Amino acid sequence: MMLNRLWSKATAVATSSVVLALSSGAASAASSAVLKPDDFVGISFWLISMALIASTVFFFLERDRVSAKWKTSLTVSGLVTLVAAVHYFYMREVWVTTGATPTVFRYIDWLITVPLLMIEFYLILSAIAKVPVGVFWRLMIGTLVMLVGGYLGEAGYLLVWPAFIIGMLGWAYILYEVFMGQASKINAESSPPAVQSAFNTMRLIVTIGWAIYPLGYFFGYLTGASTADSANALNIIYNLADVLNKIAFGLIIWTVAVSESESSAKR
Numbered sequence: 183m184m185l186n187r188l189w190s191k192a193t194a195v196a197t198s199s200v201v202l203a204l205s206s207g208a209a210s211a212a213s214s215a216v217l218k219p220d221d222f223v224g225i226s227f228w229l230i231s232m233a234l235i236a237s238t239v240f241f242f243l244e245r246d247r248v249s250a251k252w253k254t255s256l257t258v259s260g261l262v263t264l265v266a267a268v269h270y271f272y273m274r275e276v277w278v279t280t281g282a283t284p285t286v287f288r289y290i291d292w293l294i295t296v297p298l299l300m301i302e303f304y305l306i307l308s309a310i311a312k313v314p315v316g317v318f319w320r321l322m323i324g325t326l327v328m329l330v331g332g333y334l335g336e337a338g339y340l341l342v343w344p345a346f347i348i349g350m351l352g353w354a355y356i357l358y359e360v361f362m363g364q365a366s367k368i369n370a371e372s373s374p375p376a377v378q379s380a381f382n383t384m385r386l387i388v389t390i391g392w393a394i395y396p397l398g399y400f401f402g403y404l405t406g407a408s409t410a411d412s413a414n415a416l417n418i419i420y421n422l423a424d425v426l427n428k429i430a431f432g433l434i435i436w437t438v439a440v441s442e443s444e445s446s447a448k449r
């Protein structure tokens with residue numbers, strides 16, 4: 183128990199130092215450009231980088247408070263915010279120094295964090311029911327189609343409209359799986375109320391929270407606005423979406439984990 187606590191404190195301290203070291207390295211390379219007070223997209227990159235580090239440390243430390251079956255979920259939440267924090271340093275750098283949209287870093291980040299969020303889904307269900315591994319792979323396939331479609335459009339390998347439609351089909355497939363497929367049936371049949379409510383919240387996240395990303399794409403490429411306006415809209419929308427889908431999503435899981443752990447300790 184004691185060792186366990188020490189270990190999780192040590193991991194949290196180590197993570198935050200690595201992230202801080204990375205961020206100061208990135209900052210010294212950027213000596214030629216400084217964040218301007220009217221660069222609101224740049225400011226959002228800064229704010230969110232910091233919020234992501236704080237969330238990472240928080241999720242790792244809070245593992246101590248929850249019962250064993252929730253610990254992996256909190257670890258995964260912390261990994262999502264950690265991976266995103268590091269990418270935000272690089273994205274911020276690209277934005278502040280060049281004013282360009284950091285598409286490659288954004289998609290590398292998504293390619294790791296979105297599958298981690300899918301694993302989170304699967305873990306929540308697995309905490310209380312036997313879940314066929316096919317559910318997991320179907321969610322992964324939807325994710326890949328969605329992200330590859332988006333990247334081909336944003337990086338200029340495909341026309342922006344067809345790429346958008348491919349991405350939307352991948353997302354639609356994920357929605358089908360969580361609302362009508364096997365994942366939803368398992369939840370309805372076998373989950374205790376706390377998990378059902380977590381599952382429903384996660385569904386809302388994947389529907390409403392994730393819908394913000396295609397909106398970002400739309401305002402970034404499909405409105406015919408000027409390049410500068412489009413880039414501003416795209417980045418601010420993606421950044422806000424990340425706050426909701428990475429930090430708030432983690433906090434929802436944390437809330438359920440804490441309340442469920444406390445009520446099962448009383449029983």
Ligand SMILES: *C/C=C(C)/C=C/C=C(C)/C=C/C1=C(C)CCCC1(C)C
Nearest residue numbers: 295332349350353392395396399427
């Ligand atoms: C932490 C990052 C997350 C949760 C990223 C999620 C990204 C999406 C849901 C992206 C969706 C897109 C479409 C549905 C259509 C094509 C364009 C995308 C890739 C922006």
